[in-house]
Amino acid sequence: MTRTGATAAERVVHFVLPGDVDDPAAPSGGNIYDRRVCRDLPSAGWQVRPYALPGSWPRPDATACAGLAQRLAALPDGAVVLLDGLVACGVPEVLAPEAARLRLAVLVHLPLADETGLDPALAAELDAREHRTLHAVEAVVATSDWAARRLVTHHGLAAARVHAALPGADPAPLAPGTDGAAGLLCVAAVTPRKGHRRLIDALATVTELPWSCACVGALDRDPGYVAQLRGAVATFGLGDRITFTGPQAGADLEASYNAADLLVLTSYAETYGMVVTEALARGIPVLATAVDGVPEAVGQAPDGSVPGLLVPPGRPAALADALRGWLGDPQLRDRVRSSARGRRAMLEGWEMTSHSLAGVLEQLRHKPRSTR
Template identity: 35%
Template sequence: MARLVVASPEDATSRADGRRYEIRLLAELSARRHEATYLPLPQSFPIPSAEAVRTTLDRLRSVPSGTMLVVEGAAFCGLPADRLAALGRPVSALLRYPASLEPGLPPDAVAFLEASQRAAFGVAEVVIATSAATRSLLIERFGVPKEKLRVAEPGVDPSPRARGGGGDVPVILTVGAVLPRKNQLALARALGRLTDIGWRWRIVGPLEADVAYASALRDAVAEEGIADRVEFAGQLNQAGLAEAYDRADLFALPSYLEGYGMAYAEALARGLPVVAGAGEAAAALVSGAAGELVPPDDPATIAAALRNLLSEPDARARAARSARSVGTRLPRWFQCADVFEHLMEQAAARG
């Protein structure tokens, strides 16, 4: 039996992409009779307090030798590299994207994280990226050696085709924490240009991650005169989220940055056309005629992509068929677990 510990500052009750990845990964490995567990860390990362650093290092030291120890990217990038090296044991990182690239960070925070994560990558045994796009970024921008990198993409479960909103007015679904990186604000500005056609917009995701940004989004919805068409559903449980996908007609989220794009994958699996921000990770998912890739800073172009799908049922149906076809070919969770299982067995062999 091989052993894995994933140490992460994610709230155990969170349904954010990172936490959902960890839950499914650990469940897959546990089903294979491996010992795969979660180690909670303080939540002040990626820019931790001195107390958070001490607590984190103490918890990492408690992990038995022979166990593969993986630290989630935000925490790994915020820990001092010399202190990580002083643990005297292999430590790996699980990275969706480098923490310094999070939009909206002040310049001093970016500078701290740029230096901290470069040093931390240098002492990592392995850096596990959640997409080929993140792997390329780590090589090209941060100089991480290719031999140190692995890719373990999230899986997507086979899902029934979405039934849609069930009426003449299409339902647009957005899923993700309300944050600058997710860019819901640009989507609100785009939809403000489409008041001459019918649609409803359902926003699923926690509003507490960035209270100021969530407030700005509510203000924009009011300013655009679309408040009566918009529902802030908040964070939903798994059953509620599945229903939200099922009762949607298309998916829109013009993110600035995605480490993979789990919400895009889940939408495609249900046959929902996707309007996504034109990043490398999104482009790998939203292929062919499954939707539209749009510049995140251009509400006019976002609006044009939405108008085509909202006002032309035939165009939406063609995109839905293509999305469903793409969704059937996406990775499954067992493939993600395979990557970790191989690394775990190597760690167990070292003892």
């Protein structure tokens, strides 16, 4: 018996999400992006039917896999389905049987093997699974132009099947900051990929200058790593200057941005780096490692200047030098802050994200179902 989907006039997307997407204790760029898609796609003409599935994605147990398989099997023939890559990329054996019947697209926030600290054998396995998944579906959506190009080349995907839908940035008032220099802010889950250890090491070289650094982000992803960081802070005698606040949202997060003079992001891998544009929306300059999609997020001001300091990821001394320059050179700070405010006026909102994604879904809706 053939199941019928939406009528020709309806635009409905079934959005499969990680189970913690709405958990305030588990904030992440991916979860924020997914929630905005759910909220904003209707204004672009698409009804969203979200399904948050519990599981230890991307390495789920049999129960979680069965839950995903049942959810997909219950959808009508020809349904347009968008799956968060954290859920989809590790389970090609679940998606492939439905690929000919459903119109599937995967939203890749971070390639699975790019997570820092993975055992090489596990990284290779996840990469192979992601490869199979992305070749099974009709469309792939990345969150930066850099990430889209990477997926095409790394997985050998047809460029026409890979699309970019960049995160937007909400307008925000200018952050007042502190003294214009000393208030440093790092907004990132405390995991090895985010590079907190190299930030701490660099800060330990500039203790003669005034600064304080608030590290805002989840502390429960890798407790062993958090313990190592706390040990390093204690060893360097920086307990009164570096704080780990845990995750923040709403007014608490806004207060942290308002107290910031500089955002620091020292990641080893980032497909985009949404916190970069969140800071720039408040006129806060950025110091970041120039990895992957981060330079794309930082961008340029109208005069071509860079609204921050980008340092090579493989040179710890460059990070320390950049911090010393920011803290010790008022003219440098003035130039970078002026550039950040110029970039602030150029940031695109989330409506552009929804517009880009709606275009991908519209193509998918009209495309004949795969015979692969």
